[in-house]
Amino acid sequence: MTFLEFVEGPFFYVAAAIFVLAALWRLIGILRIGKKPDLSPPKGSAVAGFIKGNLRHFFPRHLFAERTWMHILGGYGFHIGLFVLVLFAAPHIEFLQTRIFVYDLGINWGFEWPALPRWGFIIAAQVSFAGLIVLWVRRFSDPVMRLISDWDDHVGTWLTFLVMLTGCLALQESHDVLRAIHMLFVNIWLIYFPFSRLMHAFTFFLSRGATGATYGRRGMNP
Amino acid sequence: MSQIAIKTLLEQTDRDIAAYLEACVHCGECAEACHFYEATQDPKYTPTYKLVPLVKAYKRHKAPLRGIKKLFGLVPDEVTEDELRQWEPLIYDSCTMCGRCTLVCPMGIDIAGTIRKVREGYAAADIIPEGLASARGYVEQTGSPMGVTPKALLAQIKRQEKETGIEIPVDVQGADYLALLSSMEIMGYPEIIGAYAKLFKRAGVSWTISTEAYEATNIGVQIGSAPLARELVRKIVDVAEGMGVRHVISPECGHAYGALRWAGPNLIGRQFKFEVVHIIELLDRLRAEGRIPPGKKDDRKLTLHDPCQIIRRGGLLKEPRRLMHDAASNFVEMEGAGIANLCCGGGGGVSANPRADELKTKAFAAKLKQIDDIGGVDAVVVPCANCRGVFEDGMFEFDSEIEVIGLGELIAETLDAAE
Numbered sequence: 121m122t123f124l125e126f127v128e129g130p131f132f133y134v135a136a137a138i139f140v141l142a143a144l145w146r147l148i149g150i151l152r153i154g155k156k157p158d159l160s161p162p163k164g165s166a167v168a169g170f171i172k173g174n175l176r177h178f179f180p181r182h183l184f185a186e187r188t189w190m191h192i193l194g195g196y197g198f199h200i201g202l203f204v205l206v207l208f209a210a211p212h213i214e215f216l217q218t219r220i221f222v223y224d225l226g227i228n229w230g231f232e233w234p235a236l237p238r239w240g241f242i243i244a245a246q247v248s249f250a251g252l253i254v255l256w257v258r259r260f261s262d263p264v265m266r267l268i269s270d271w272d273d274h275v276g277t278w279l280t281f282l283v284m285l286t287g288c289l290a291l292q293e294s295h296d297v298l299r300a301i302h303m304l305f306v307n308i309w310l311i312y313f314p315f316s317r318l319m320h321a322f323t324f325f326l327s328r329g330a331t332g333a334t335y336g337r338r339g340m341n342p
Numbered sequence: 343m344s345q346i347a348i349k350t351l352l353e354q355t356d357r358d359i360a361a362y363l364e365a366c367v368h369c370g371e372c373a374e375a376c377h378f379y380e381a382t383q384d385p386k387y388t389p390t391y392k393l394v395p396l397v398k399a400y401k402r403h404k405a406p407l408r409g410i411k412k413l414f415g416l417v418p419d420e421v422t423e424d425e426l427r428q429w430e431p432l433i434y435d436s437c438t439m440c441g442r443c444t445l446v447c448p449m450g451i452d453i454a455g456t457i458r459k460v461r462e463g464y465a466a467a468d469i470i471p472e473g474l475a476s477a478r479g480y481v482e483q484t485g486s487p488m489g490v491t492p493k494a495l496l497a498q499i500k501r502q503e504k505e506t507g508i509e510i511p512v513d514v515q516g517a518d519y520l521a522l523l524s525s526m527e528i529m530g531y532p533e534i535i536g537a538y539a540k541l542f543k544r545a546g547v548s549w550t551i552s553t554e555a556y557e558a559t560n561i562g563v564q565i566g567s568a569p570l571a572r573e574l575v576r577k578i579v580d581v582a583e584g585m586g587v588r589h590v591i592s593p594e595c596g597h598a599y600g601a602l603r604w605a606g607p608n609l610i611g612r613q614f615k616f617e618v619v620h621i622i623e624l625l626d627r628l629r630a631e632g633r634i635p636p637g638k639k640d641d642r643k644l645t646l647h648d649p650c651q652i653i654r655r656g657g658l659l660k661e662p663r664r665l666m667h668d669a670a671s672n673f674v675e676m677e678g679a680g681i682a683n684l685c686c687g688g689g690g691g692v693s694a695n696p697r698a699d700e701l702k703t704k705a706f707a708a709k710l711k712q713i714d715d716i717g718g719v720d721a722v723v724v725p726c727a728n729c730r731g732v733f734e735d736g737m738f739e740f741d742s743e744i745e746v747i748g749l750g751e752l753i754a755e756t757l758d759a760a761e
Contacts, residue, residue, distance in 0.1 A: 142407060142410075145406055145407060146364075146406045146407050148406075149405075149406025149407070150357060150360045150361055150364055150406060151357060153355065153356060153357045153360050153404070154356065154357055155356040155357040155358055156356070156608065158608060159607035159608050159611070159612065159613055160603065160604045160605070160606070160607045160608060160613075161607075161613065161617075163657055164657075173450050174450075176450075177447070177448055177449070177450040180446070180448075181445055181446065181682060183677075183678045183682050184371070184374055184375060184445070184446040184682075187374040188371045188374055188446065191369055191371055195369075195448065255369075262370065263385045264370035264373045264379075264385045264388050265368065265369070265370045266385075267385040267386070267388065267391060268368045268370055268385075268388055268390060268391050269368050270368070273367075273368050314407070315407055315410065315411060315416075317366075317367055317368070319364065320364075320365050320366075320367045320449065323361060323364040323365040323449075324365050324448075324449050324450075326357075326361035326364075326365065327361045327362050327364070327365035327449045327450055327451055328365075328449060328450035329361075329450075330357070330358035330361050330362065330450075330452070331358075331444055331450045331451065331452045331455075332450065334358070334452065334455070335655070335657070338604060338655070338656065338657035339657040340654065340655070340656075340657045340659065340681065341681075342441060342444045342445055342450075342452075342654055342655070342681060
């Protein structure tokens with residue numbers, strides 16, 4: 121077994137299994153903590169509030185946008201760029217279709233979607249890198265972020281950066297070793313993810329929903 | 343002492359609080375919505391930073407996957423008493439629990455609600471500011487944080503009867519509405535009692551004030567002591583249910599409304615046999631039913647302050663605006679009015695905590711600027727007695743001549759002017 125076969129084969133599946141199991145463990149663990157039912161007579165719907173709360177916080181309020189524009193641009197740039205890269209880069213589509221859905225799991229889900237052209241990849245990567253770098257630079261240049269950031273914030277950022285960087289290096293698919301290094305970082309990232317603040321990718325909807333539900337009962341949507 | 347605090351902090355961490363602590367990405371945007379940070383530019387006032395003791399206790403004792411993290415030495419150290427004391431001013435002096443930070447948080451974290459839970463831990467360990475401790479002492483002796491006794495209340499009622507020429511019903515069994523007041527209103531703005539008398543007489547409302555349960559202020563909610571908050575709510579509930587009233591009126595006081603309307607049933611573990619209605623909500627209803635006719639509009643340039651616990655966290659956004667439009671011909675909103683309005687700087691027990699005076703005044707400067715930016719405002723309507731006190735202190739401090747008035751009084755005055 122070559123190093124590439126190892127990182128794309130057994131190591132990847134172990135990393136993916138840790139990712140799925142630990143992330144589920146953490147989410148279920150949060151939910152299992154439970155909450156006493158709210159006995160105050162409601163004025164609005166908690167369920168509608170949960171949904172509204174989730175949607176409302178995608179859109180910054182203009183009153184604050186003036187002050188937080190760098191975060192808004194950096195955050196949206198990074199996340200949108202990253203999702204585009206993960207889901208629409210040609211090698212990723214091939215990997216997901218052949219290594220997970222069809223060949224390895226033996227299931228043909230019928231998922232097929234078009235890949236980004238090369239120029240699209242370059243733009244998405246640049247936007248994503250720019251966003252990530254802005255967010256990271258602010259971690260040590262902005263006094264507020266410097267005070268509240270911890271090692272987890274930096275490790276998560278660096279791992280994500282390395283996954284993206286090695287991915288770009290492997291784009292040409294000219295050397296197996298570059299692809300193997302990319303996969304190595306992907307696997308490390310997958311293992312680190314559920315134990316870290318990267319989990320905000322899943323916990324955000326619980327948090328927004330909790331506030332939305334509480335204040336939805338009161339007829340508000342803060 | 344720290345063990346009691348940690349135990350209580352962990353008990354307070356329910357699913358929602360855990361979701362908040364798990365979702366925070368340390369982006370620091372909450373600082374941009376905090377008036378204390380805005381006024382000082384000191385990063386320690388970043389709302390999420392105020393939660394550090396809770397975050398540490400949660401990660402060490404309650405967070406899922408903590409066992410695996412422990413193996414790698416990745417859980418925080420135990421919270422120490424020194425640390426709790428170090429954070430105490432951040433938790434009590436620099437958070438009014440106004441909830442404005444939630445609006446800007448991309449994760450929608452209710453930091454104000456979480457601070458309320460952190461205060462439970464502090465109150466359990468008796469690590470609270472002196473000002474709040476002495477207010478608690480008054481409550482234990484008299485039921486009122488300002489030591490307002492039934493005799494003092496009756497004296498103020500008599501004065502208002504003389505002033506208005508209307509008899510004010512006291513301890514009337516079977517009235518429809520039981521009106522609560524805050525200490526601040528009874529001692530600082532007793533004309534609100536006269537305003538109630540005029541408005542309710544005009545609307546034909548059957549109402550009463552009780553000499554047993556008149557105090558709406560709930561210092562337990564401000565300190566973060568559920569046992570004390572429960573006792574104060576229970577006193578109101580027992581009296582109101584004993585009198586057979588159908589509604590209890592929460593006064594123009596921010597946290598009192600939240601304490602009774604939203605937290606109350608959860609504190610005593612059951613729903614009430616009466617409806618809790620805020621005075622603003624009631625006046626809006628009476629106006630809609632035509633029981634309070636439109637009076638002569640006040641033609642001064644007026645603006646409206648949004649008390650956080652009534653508007654943003656209480657759900658009464660449109661009601662005061664409808665009343666303002668009916669009562670004033672030149673009503674102007676300040677920038678950011680409504681759900682995102684700035685706090686006065688003295689809510690959540692901050693105004694009862696003299697140690698926080700300087701910080702409160704700095705935060706009020708931002709509020710005053712918001713009003714000054716409108717230009718030419720004659721008076722600001724502040725439908726919360728606590729905010730009103732903060733406004734009056736602040737106006738004096740900054741030599742502002744803008745008048746501060748209550749909403750109930752304004753409406754009562756429009757009726758007077760029409761007669």
